[in-house]
Amino acid sequence: MAPKKDPAARQAREAARRAAATQRIGPRPVRTPRPRQPKTLYDLAPPGAYYQDWDTPTGTDEELMAKVAETFGPDSGPAETMRTMMDYRDLYGPYIPTAAARHLEQILACTDLTALAKKTVGAAPEETRDSMHSLHAQGLLLIADDGSLWLTVPPGTPYSAPHGQWAFVEKKVDAPPKPVPAG
Numbered sequence: 001m002a003p004k005k006d007p008a009a010r011q012a013r014e015a016a017r018r019a020a021a022t023q024r025i026g027p028r029p030v031r032t033p034r035p036r037q038p039k040t041l042y043d044l045a046p047p048g049a050y051y052q053d054w055d056t057p058t059g060t061d062e063e064l065m066a067k068v069a070e071t072f073g074p075d076s077g078p079a080e081t082m083r084t085m086m087d088y089r090d091l092y093g094p095y096i097p098t099a100a101a102r103h104l105e106q107i108l109a110c111t112d113l114t115a116l117a118k119k120t121v122g123a124a125p126e127e128t129r130d131s132m133h134s135l136h137a138q139g140l141l142l143i144a145d146d147g148s149l150w151l152t153v154p155p156g157t158p159y160s161a162p163h164g165q166w167a168f169v170e171k172k173v174d175a176p177p178k179p180v181p182a183g
Contacts, residue, residue, distance in 0.1 A: 040093035041137050044154050047166055050100035050143040057096070061086045091130075091137045100143045104136055105129075107149055110176035144168070147175030 042054055057064055064082055072078040088096045108114055108129055117128040135141045139154035153159045153167040161167040 040095060041097060041139055042093065042095035044139045046097075046100075046139060046142050046152075048143065049145050050103060051097050053097075053099060054095040055085070055098045056094055057082075057085050057089060088133070091133050093137070100136070101133065103143050103147060104132060104141075104149070106176050107143075107173055108132060111173050113149075113173055139166075141172070142166070142168070144171075149173040 041051075045051075064086070065079070068076075068079050068082045085096065085098075088098075088101050092101070108125075113132070114125045114128045117123040117131075118125070123131070132141065140152060142150050142152045144150050149172045150168045151170045151172055153161070153169060155161070155164040155166055159167065
């Protein structure tokens, strides 16, 4: 049977080895913390006319819906608009690019994108809408100034354009026949 090893002696040898290595090659460099990654589309500051105005509904969903329902009625157009804004707030965060989100809705309504998604992956129209808005909220899809929908790479990612710029990779859909004006 082998004799028991002394853990204190082992720790002392390891500490001496580390001290010798530090003298030989110097201390470890101080690590610089990584910059915090932006989390919302607003933080990424997308380019273009559709991203100039950002709305911020304040208050809880219940408070806002109660005010709108009291003023206009629970089944009114403004109430439906407010429900849509609440959905957008869940996807986009506190700042909502209303013009871009409205235009994306029009693209989904006026093009064959929803039908193509149903045909290729079997996605329901509501799933397609949510997925497109989710990709848009992450900066992976953007509306160009001409109203077309582009696949993009946000700045600060491995495949972004040089100097922290947006990379517009591929035009996915042309502008719908009656584009929503930006701003």
